[in-house]
Amino acid sequence: MDGTEPATRPGAIVAVLAFAGIVAALMQTLVVPLIGELPTMLGTTPSNASWVITATLLAAAVATPVAGRLGDMYGKRRMLLISTLPLIVGSVVCALSDSVVPMIAGRGLQGLGMGVVPLGISLLRDVVATEKLGAAIATMSASMGVGGALGLPLSAAVAENLDWRALFWSAAVLGALVAVLIARFVPAGRTAPDAGRFDPLGAVGLGVGLVALLLAVSKGSDWGWTSGTTLGLLGLAAVVLLAWAWWELRTRDPLVDLRVTARPQILMTNAASILVGFAMYAQSLIVPQLLQLPVATGYGLGQSMMAMGLWMAPAGLMMMILAPLGARLSAARGPKVTLAVGSLVIAVGYASSMPLLGSTWGLLVVTLICSTGVGLAYGAMPALIMGAVPRSETASANSFNTLMRSIGSSVSAAVMGVVLAQLTTDFGGHLLPSETGFRTGLLIGCGVALAAALTALAIPVKPAPVEEQALPSEPLAAAAR
Known part of the structure; x- marks a missing residue:
């Protein structure tokens, strides 16, 4: 640590890192309103255009654990700043694209920046005092939901009223703003002097x-x-x-210390994370389709893309609003309980969908309940991970946990795709997912959420060593006060 550290209050640090998480999540939902138009825009087939989304998923999965390990070795703020570069460059490449190959390359670059969230959560452990850490982690975790929810209506509004390239130019500006704010307000945190080689x-x-x-x-x-x-x-x-x-x-010097990840507390938390990732993503795939299918189907609600995004947006905001509640529950009962309660709330949200299908307000209630549970669960996972690993492996362990959630989401997309493809109905000569298919997918989500709750209750939590419970060292504590 040198004298150039920004002396910033914890509130400003958390706000900047949460904003970074929101921007990172926006990158994932950025192209959703354009899916149907991508083949025409890029002069390609629908199959090739789907790689615009797949490329981001694959790049993020590879980059996240690597960024975490490098953050432990060379500094988390340094890796946060480095992670913003592909976000910015990728956005510019997409904005300038007129064919599918550069668009896929740009979206892959955007995916490389997705390590921002686990790096930010890990940095909080270094620069925020212990008594404020739970609330900070919960807020940072909730930023992903806020970004994802806001991304749909904002992207739809831009796509409907402006040139589609404005989406990516806006993303580049937001990425640059994140880099400036991190450089100005976020301290460097700790590096591990004995972290070894990459x-x-x-x-x-x-x-x-x-x-x-x-x-x-x-x-x-x-x-x-x-x-x-x-x-x-x-x-x-x-x-x-x-x-x-x-x-x-x-x-x-492994990239991921599997002996540490095999510890029961971490292993069971990662298992629960896969299940929560599955449960979270299932409703985010099903509800938008129900909102947009034609009313003539008997179960669709005939909403436009813009209207669908607006109906989905409150759910993401709910995650941020309830983040302090999750932190207080973790402080009182432990993050294990918060993870279990969050998973149960997700299950309740899915169960409530059975009588509420067929109404926009009913689906809004479903997404609000599910997002409340996701917010509780996502805030508890990093706390459980950080309670079981040394400071020198915080970013690596959190990044691996984020990867587990991503794998759960990917499996969810595959399972829901199979269910909806198998249970279809003929509508004007076109096969559409049937009401039975949607109900089946929602019941699967409910079952997986219950499994996540049971897994969370089985997590054997042990108190962290005394040296791991201590406040940050003097220079970092001074920056955090």
Whole structure:
């Protein structure tokens, strides 16, 4: 630490990092209003255009654990600033694109910046006093929901009233603003003097394994789940990830310390995270479709893209509003209880959908309940992870937990895709997901949320070592007061 550290109050640090999380989440929902128009815009097929979304998913999955490890080694603020660069450059590339290849490249670059959220959460442990840490983590975690919810109506408004390139120019400006605010207001945090060397072979192995796995999961419904391509990718993922685990257990400085992640508290938290990620994403796939399907189907609500986004937006805001409640519950009963309660609330939201389908207000209630549970659960996960790892591995462990949530979301998209594709109805010569298909998907989400609650209750929480419970060291504590 040197004398150039910004002397900033904790509130400003949390606000800046939460804003960074909102911007990162906006990048994921940025192209949703354009999905139907992408083939025409880029002069390509719908199949090729789908890579505009897939590229971001794959790049984020690979970059997140790498950014976490580098953050532990070289400083979290430094990696936060570095992570904003691909967000900015990728947005500019997309804004200038007139064909599918540069658009996919730009969206891949945007995905490389998705390590912002776990890095930000980990940095809070270094620069925020212990008594304020729970609320700060909950607020930062909720920023993802806010960004995702606001992204739909904002993107739809821009897409309907302005040139689509304005979306990406706006994203570039927001990314640059995030970088300036981080440089101005966020302290550097800790680096681990004995963090060792970076593990390039581990990074490549994890990247190849994840790309193969997520590619098969995300594109399996298009290629066919029994096709040679899908099965080959799943086989490749299994072989590569097993070899990667073998290497990580034997190398001196692993990218991910699997011995630490195998600790019961971390292992069970990551398992619950996969389930919560699944449950969170299922309703975000189903509800927008119900809102936009024609009223003539008997169960669709005939809303425009803009109106759908506005109906979905309050759910994300609810996550931010209830973040302090989750922090107080964790302080009183422990984050394990908060994670279990959050998962149960998600299940209640899904159960409430059964009598509320067929009404915009009813679906609003469903999304509000589900998002309340997601907000509670997402705020508790980092607290459980950080309570079980040393400070030197905070960013790496949080990034791996974020990856587990992403895998859960990817599996959810695949499962919901299969369910809705199998349970269809004929509408004017077109096959659409049936009401039975939507209800089945919602019941699956309810069951997975209940499984997440049971998994959370099984987490064996142990108190952190005394040295891990201490306040930040003097220079950092001074910056945080």
